[in-house]
Amino acid sequence: xxxxxxxxxxxxxxxxxxxxxYMGATERGALDRLIREYGAEVHVSYETRRTRLHAxxxxxxxxxxxxxxxxxxxxxxxxxxxxxxxxxxxxxxHATPQLxxxxxxxxxxYWNDPSFEPYDPDRDAQRLDEAIAVAGGRRAASGQVISxxxxxxxPFPYQAEMLEALQTEREVHDRHRNLVVAATGTGKxxxxxxxxxxxxxxxxxxxxxxxxxxxxxxxxxxxxxxxxFREVLGDGSFGELWVDGRRPRDWRHVFASxxxxxxxxxxxxxxxxxxxxxxxEFHHAAAPSYERLLKHFHPRELVGLTATPERTxxxxxxxxxxxxxxxxxxxxxxxxxxxxxxxxYFVIAxxxxxxxxxxxxxxxxxxxxxHLYTGNEARARLILEQxxxxxxxxxxxxxxxxxxxxxxxxWMADVFTRAGIPAKAVAGNISMAERxxxxxxxxxxxxxxxxxxxxxxxxxxxxxxxxxxxLRPTESATVFLQQLGxxxxxxxxxAVLTALDFVGHQRKEFRFDQRFRAITGSSTxxxxxxxxxxxxxxxxxxxxxxxxxxxxxxxxxxxxxxxGRWNEVVAELRRIGxxxxxxxxxxxxxxxxxxxxxxxxxxxxxxxxAGFALPVPGPHExxxxxxxxxxxxxxxxxxxxxxxxxxxxxxxxYADLAEADRRWARMLYFSLWPGQNAWPSYxxxxxxxxxxxxxxxxxxxxxxxGAARAQHRTRTLDGPLAATGLRSHARYSREELAAALxxxxxxxxxxxxxxxxxYAADFTTDALLVTLQKxxxxxSPTTMYRDxxxxxxxxxxxxxxxxRIASPTGQRYLRQRVDGxxxxxxxxxxxxxxxxxGAPYMLLGExxxxxxxxxxxxxxxxxxxxxxxxxxxxxxxxxxx
Numbered sequence: 094x095x096x097x098x099x100x101x102x103x104x105x106x107x108x109x110x111x112x113x114x115y116m117g118a119t120e121r122g123a124l125d126r127l128i129r130e131y132g133a134e135v136h137v138s139y140e141t142r143r144t145r146l147h148a149x150x151x152x153x154x155x156x157x158x159x160x161x162x163x164x165x166x167x168x169x170x171x172x173x174x175x176x177x178x179x180x181x182x183x184x185x186x187h188a189t190p191q192l193x194x195x196x197x198x199x200x201x202x203y204w205n206d207p208s209f210e211p212y213d214p215d216r217d218a219q220r221l222d223e224a225i226a227v228a229g230g231r232r233a234a235s236g237q238v239i240s241x242x243x244x245x246x247x248p249f250p251y252q253a254e255m256l257e258a259l260q261t262e263r264e265v266h267d268r269h270r271n272l273v274v275a276a277t278g279t280g281k282x283x284x285x286x287x288x289x290x291x292x293x294x295x296x297x298x299x300x301x302x303x304x305x306x307x308x309x310x311x312x313x314x315x316x317x318x319x320x321x322f323r324e325v326l327g328d329g330s331f332g333e334l335w336v337d338g339r340r341p342r343d344w345r346h347v348f349a350s351x352x353x354x355x356x357x358x359x360x361x362x363x364x365x366x367x368x369x370x371x372x373x374e375f376h377h378a379a380a381p382s383y384e385r386l387l388k389h390f391h392p393r394e395l396v397g398l399t400a401t402p403e404r405t406x407x408x409x410x411x412x413x414x415x416x417x418x419x420x421x422x423x424x425x426x427x428x429x430x431x432x433x434x435x436x437x438y439f440v441i442a443x444x445x446x447x448x449x450x451x452x453x454x455x456x457x458x459x460x461x462x463x464h465l466y467t468g469n470e471a472r473a474r475l476i477l478e479q480x481x482x483x484x485x486x487x488x489x490x491x492x493x494x495x496x497x498x499x500x501x502x503x504w505m506a507d508v509f510t511r512a513g514i515p516a517k518a519v520a521g522n523i524s525m526a527e528r529x530x531x532x533x534x535x536x537x538x539x540x541x542x543x544x545x546x547x548x549x550x551x552x553x554x555x556x557x558x559x560x561x562x563x564l565r566p567t568e569s570a571t572v573f574l575q576q577l578g579x580x581x582x583x584x585x586x587x588a589v590l591t592a593l594d595f596v597g598h599q600r601k602e603f604r605f606d607q608r609f610r611a612i613t614g615s616s617t618x619x620x621x622x623x624x625x626x627x628x629x630x631x632x633x634x635x636x637x638x639x640x641x642x643x644x645x646x647x648x649x650x651x652x653x654x655x656x657g658r659w660n661e662v663v664a665e666l667r668r669i670g671x672x673x674x675x676x677x678x679x680x681x682x683x684x685x686x687x688x689x690x691x692x693x694x695x696x697x698x699x700x701x702x703a704g705f706a707l708p709v710p711g712p713h714e715x716x717x718x719x720x721x722x723x724x725x726x727x728x729x730x731x732x733x734x735x736x737x738x739x740x741x742x743x744x745x746x747y748a749d750l751a752e753a754d755r756r757w758a759r760m761l762y763f764s765l766w767p768g769q770n771a772w773p774s775y776x777x778x779x780x781x782x783x784x785x786x787x788x789x790x791x792x793x794x795x796x797x798x799g800a801a802r803a804q805h806r807t808r809t810l811d812g813p814l815a816a817t818g819l820r821s822h823a824r825y826s827r828e829e830l831a832a833a834l835x836x837x838x839x840x841x842x843x844x845x846x847x848x849x850x851x852y853a854a855d856f857t858t859d860a861l862l863v864t865l866q867k868x869x870x871x872x873s874p875t876t877m878y879r880d881x882x883x884x885x886x887x888x889x890x891x892x893x894x895x896x897r898i899a900s901p902t903g904q905r906y907l908r909q910r911v912d913g914x915x916x917x918x919x920x921x922x923x924x925x926x927x928x929x930x931g932a933p934y935m936l937l938g939e940x941x942x943x944x945x946x947x948x949x950x951x952x953x954x955x956x957x958x959x960x961x962x963x964x965x966x967x968x969x970x971x972x973x974x
Contacts, residue, residue: 094169098131108133111203113140114221117229121221123169125214136209137217139224152196158947160186162196198881198889202970205884207247248287251422251430253963255284258420258804260291263394265730265803270395271419272375272411274402277582279422279432281398282318285371286325288396293326296368296393303368303393305332305346308354308386312336314373315348322346355382364391375399375410387413401575424574424581425614426967428632433581435634436590438612441479442642443472445597447566452602455682456568463498466565472595473508476564479593480514484560487514491535491555492542494562495576502544505564509542516542556582563594570607577612589634596643602661605650612637616927617686621651658687659694663702671705674794675801686927689722689795696721696794697787713781717788720765724795726933729807729823733800736761740793743783747775756818756833763828763837767844774839805962810939814856814915821938821959827862827931830919834858850893852905858915859905861890862934865969866923879950880920882969885960888918888940892951903951909942916940918955922968937961 101108110133112119119137127133150164165181184192203209212221248256255273262268275281289305296303307322309315312334319332333341335349335357344366370390372383375397387395402410402418411418427433445465451458466472484490496502502518509516517531517540534540536557544564558580567573580590599605606617613631615623623630624647628637639647665681674696678685689695695718701707727733735757739745747758762778772778782789807820817833819825831837831846834853849862863880879891896903909916919934926932940955961969 098127102131109200109204110135111138111200111209112136113138114224114228117225117227117231118168119221119225121214121218121225124212124221125218128212128214135212136204137212137221138209139220140208150196150200152193152200158186160193160197162193164196194879198883201883201887201889202881205887208249248283249280249430250963250967251426251432252280252284252287254426254967255420255422256287256291257806257963259284259288259396261804261806262419264806266801268415268417268419269393270414272397272399272402272414272417273420274399274418275420275422276427276433276578277400279427279430281400282321282373283325285373285396285398286318286322289322289369289371290325292369292394302326302346304366306367306370306390306392307332307348307373308351308371309348309373310351312350315350318373319348351382351386354386359385359389362389364389366390367392369394369396371396371398373398375413376401423614424578424612425632427581428635429967431633432583434583434587434590435632436577436581436592437636437638438577438592438594439479439483440594440596440637440639440643440647441475442640442646443475443595443597445469445472447597447603448600450600452600455602457566457600459497462565463501466497467500467504473505476505476562476593476595477508477512477514479595480560480562483591483593488541489538490541490560491538491557492560492562493555493558493579494542494544494564495567496544496546497565499546501564502546505544506542509544514542515540516544518544518546520546555579556584557587558582559587559590561590561592563592566596566599566603567608568603570611573608574611596646598646599650601650601653603650605647609637609647616923617651619923621648624648624651658683659699662687662699666699667703671700671703674791675798678798685725685798689725689791690928692719692929695719696791708786710787711781711784714785714788717765717782717785718791721788721791721795722928723764723826723828723930724792725799725928726824726826727796727799728803728805729820730800730803731807731809731818731820732757732760732823733796735818736796737793740782740789743789747779753816753818756816756835759832759837760818760829763832763843764826767828767842769842769844771842772839804964805935808938808959811958814858814917814939817856819917819936821936822962822965824933824935825919826933830860830862830934830936834860834917836860848893852902856915857913858917859909860917860919861940863890863918863920864922864924865920868924879952882961882966883954885963885966886957887943888937888955888957888961888969890918890953890955892953894950896949896951898945898948898951903948906951906953907942907945916942916955918957920965920969935962935965937965 098108108127108131110124110127112124112135114137124135124137128135148164149167149169150162152160152162154160162184163181164184165179167177167179167181184196186193210217255275259271259273262271273281273284275284285307289303293302307315307318309318315334315336319334323329323331332346332348333343335341335347335353337350341347347367367390370392372386372395376399397410397414399410424433428435447457447462447465450461450465480487494502494505496505496518499518499520499522502520506516506518517534519528519531523531531540531543532555535543536555542560542562561577561580563573563576567576577590577592580592606620609615609620609624610617613620613623613628615630624639624644631637662681662683665683666677669677669680672680674688677683678688684690687694688699697707697714697718724736727736735754739754739758739761747755750758758775758779762775765782766772766778772781805822807823809815809820810817819830819833825833827846828837828843831843831851835855836846836851836853837843849864851860851862852858853860865880880889882888892903892906896906898904898907905912905914906916908914916939918937918940920937921932921934923932937957938959940957943954943956945954946952960966
């Protein structure tokens with residue numbers, strides 16, 4: 094390739110290369126030559142914990158626009174290019190334009206990802222040599238390359254999401270006791286250190302950092318945590334240990350064992366001695382020693398870190414945080430980040446009939462379930478058949494099976510043992526010594542299965558578990574995830590977790606959708622498509638397989654859920670009483686979408702049907718109740734407060750409002766009446782709304798709930814756009830954003846806005862409305878990937894197909910910086926959502942023109958003035974989609 098590279102360099106052809114230290118196969122000499130002899134730009138990922146890049150792909154751009162790419166197995170090496178048996182595929186703009194776009198977009202995302210760092214041979218040679226040697230197993234990590242130890246000053250994307258969530262809890266919700274729940278191995282201590290670094294800016298004064306108490310129960314954890322804080326803060330002398338007889342001298346930044354705190358006299362320490370208290374493994378907090386600690390200290394910020402908020406004794410540490418989890422890393426996020434083992438989840442019909450069993454308080458009667466399963470030889474044979482069919486090495490597996498009760502667990506252990514698969518039952522009726530012996534036997538493969546009853550038992554959370562058997566219906570999605578999570582810990586010899594779920598013919602109250610939503614992140618509406626198509630969007634290495642019977646039963650259950658649980662909603666409300674909406678949702682564990690998610694449903698209707706006294710409905714109540722659900726997304730305090738003022742007070746007149754309040758009123762008006770000819774004036778519409786107190790109360794309840802669950806810190810726009818009331822990183826319906834920009838009027842209502850762009854002349858602003866996941870029924874295959882995030886600051890967007898460079902619209906886009914026009918970028922994941930109608934958009938904020946390519950359509954790169962939220966970037970990036 095020397096001649097071709099030399100010729101390209103002589104012609105000034107830009108050459109960009111991205112590579113990784115993965116497997117230690119990259120040769121530094123090759124990168125040095127590419128840079129020094131051929132003028133290449135090279136970006137390298139030094140992250141060796143996870144496989145960030147193992148692709149081999151080449152893209153050749155041509156001035157004619159007819160680009161070519163090769164994707165396949167060939168490395169840039171002599172064996173691969175000369176005599177290796179390699180498979181590659183050729184792509185072209187002409188034949189496969191959408192694949193080439195996908196390639197280019199993915200490359201751009203990696204190129205702009207901070208974890209792919211620019212490589213300079215003069216500066217980075219030693220670092221690259223060590224990283225390659227460590228990744229190839231030729232040298233142990235020296236600690237010079239921070240990423241080798243898993244510690245980086247810059248957070249991983251999933252850690253950035255957790256940090257932003259913590260900041261939102263404090264700044265938006267004024268919550269200063271925050272619980273962080275994430276699986277083991279996700280770097281919770283790194284998150285705590287990065288969060289403390291942020292608190293140094295907000296709580297510290299001058300060069301003085303806020304005082305810190307970090308509590309753990311083992312010396313090794315404390316020493317590792319201190320090292321983490323030192324690396325994150327860039328201070329090799331930060332912190333003092335208080336453990337095993339060592340005592341601090343300065344008492345400003347203390348890493349203490351709970352034993353030291355227990356034996357020391359807490360009463361001598363002021364309650365406000367520490368600004369920040371961080372407690373690792375917070376699920377131990379209900380123990381007496383932790384209780385005394387929590388009652389004594391009153392820090393400005395309390396942070397609890399845990400992999401599970403539940404304890405073996407049934408206590409829930411969420412009570413220390415107002416029953417609230419501030420940050421919880423969801424399963425599919427951890428799988429996408431390759432922090433957990435991939436899973437193969439098989440759903441198998443077991444031919445049992447559960448429709449006649451009693452159903453109480455959202456669950457089957459335990460005694461009846463135990464009687465149905467215990468001694469059921471046909472079901473036991475089916476379970477053994479499936480284990481033999483799906484587990485290659487049954488005498489090498491380490492399985493845990495979840496049973497109904499002690500009798501069921503003992504029966505299953507006996508069934509497996511008689512079948513030649515050694516097993517034991519573990520439940521509350523055996524001693525701790527017997528329990529530990531069973532766990533040791535499983536670890537050493539003296540037995541191959543444990544059948545458990547008490548799923549909250551921490552001791553069963555063995556990293557080596559590679560098989561999970563669901564032998565009873567699990568109604569709670571939370572419990573299901575905890576059971577599945579017992580086998581998701583990564584180990585060097587576990588390639589995948591195998592999970593077998595044996596399901597019978599369920600009562601209509603049983604909800605399959607909750608577990609599938611929990612493990613996939615899909616909405617209820619999308620689940621039906623996912624099941625029928627075999628779950629095409631799971632994280633790499635994961636599978637969900639339903640046999641034909643179970644698929645039919647799950648789809649039938651989904652149709653019932655989508656069709657409605659209205660009778661259950663009314664019955665639960667009647668049982669609980671006439672309580673506020675939020676209280677009802679918490680106590681009943683019913684989803685809000687089941688209450689207001691479909692046309693014809695409303696909180697007001699549920700209360701009336703439950704027999705509670707409400708104001709007499711007026712002539713417009715029925716129509717207005719069909720629109721209350723459009724306020725579910727309201728998530729910024731400024732708009733929520735404005736809507737509350739307008740809804741609570743029925744004495745105001747539109748003409749008397751200040752201009753800012755008029756704009757809020759118009760946003761409220763068009764949310765309720767998006768169509769033409771609804772009312773001759775705003776006054777008439779608001780008069781009708783004022784006459785419906787039940788409607789106003791319901792809207793306020795929905796706004797309160799949305800604002801209390803806001804996930805992002807919103808910010809007022811700068812300059813003239815501040816007058817719109819719009820805030821970056823808040824969510825808006827199409828009606829709201831059109832009204833805020835004065836595009837919607839009584840003569841031009843929002844429902845006529847069908848396109849993804851409009852120009853608000855009063856603010857010289859182009860609003861770009863982007864749907865990131867484009868379904869085949871709404872979009873053609875060639876436009877499926879045209880809008881995406883390149884980095885948190887850069888966004889690739891394509892105009893409408895007919896837009897030319899010379900057109901007024903095209904010139905407005907390309908001359909945006911020169912002419913001082915404004916670009917507002919709005920994004921949403923999907924066109925529709927579970928609450929019906931169009932899904933709301935997130936306002937990413939103002940954007941500025943960077944570059945463009947082609948026309949009809951124009952492919953433009955925009956630079957966001959405020960970086961995207963970490964979670965939104967993950968969803969908007971091509972690699973994630």
